Amino acid sequence: MKQIDFIKEIDKIKYIQRKTKLFNSNRPENDAEHSWHLAMMTIVLAQYSDTPIDVLKVLKMVLIHDIVEIDAGDTFIYDTEKNHNNTTEELAAAKRIFGLLPSTQAEELIALWLEFEEGKTNEAKFAKSMDRLEPLLQNISNNGGTWSEFGVDYQKVYDKKKAIKEGSSTLWNYAENLLNESVKNGILRKLD
């Protein structure tokens, strides 16, 4: 059964560490934990999408979105040298890993991953909102977290986080307030 080979292979995602730490913690989050958390956020926050969304599709997207990192590794969102977007390396990874599945399933999941990466459909926009919101909440719980650790200033954070607005104006209002509070609390630095 081809699916079993895939199921075994994707276990490796549990070893891919993100830069962001767990809530109130110094322990880096791994991609399996991150993907689970985005799925849970999707379940409880879907009602705030600005447009009707197919929740099953969003769940599949957030569950699979980082599987390519098994081959391509995690790229830090504020990395200035490497672009976070859909690299050749990630596309090859998608083809190899999803390609372990029977062809119809492989095609479906590669297409879904590409749709997420392109971020144009309502589902992809909402999935990306989740992907931006989780580390924001984590960093705040960790006194600035990766923002402090890597000296990322307000404007750079704002530019990445505004993707939340594409999925949900309610969540964006919430997130924008958190960013402003973070500046006031001194855990996010605003350059003059």
Add this chain to the structure above:
Amino acid sequence: MKQIDFIKEIDKIKYIQRKTKLFNSNRPENDAEHSWHLAMMTIVLAQYSDTPIDVLKVLKMVLIHDIVEIDAGDTFIYDTEKNHNNTTEELAAAKRIFGLLPSTQAEELIALWLEFEEGKTNEAKFAKSMDRLEPLLQNISNNGGTWSEFGVDYQKVYDKKKAIKEGSSTLWNYAENLLNESVKNGILRKLD
């Protein structure tokens, strides 16, 4: 926003260690990783359900099924003193943790968790198949894994794993073959 309190609280599931180890590994799996893996298995194996299932509902079930362990802890499936089933402690945990959500959502997720625990609907049966199949595959990859570690014999394993049959005869055939092979390979002991 009440959902945010819930999102922060459930981060604790990442610290709940299971007895079962990752594939080809000595590192215990945590509940977030386990839940993510069951969700991925649901996506690629749903077609083998013996009855039509609402995949979105199964995904929600497997994603939330271990959240109660934040309060109640993980009970090893072969624990002979403590029953794995729906304890008073787990019900209190469900009420407390899902109770952080707005009431309609809290009620939905508590009901969904109870439906999984009771295992009577098609979705609950398939979700439980996933929950039994993952550690079976992990134990085989680890030369017997928890079966060897805790001296669990074939009959005890068989009695737990046959729940897979309730969800999918195809997956049960596959699993039963694996159990028989495990006996032949000497990683699962069959008593006379």
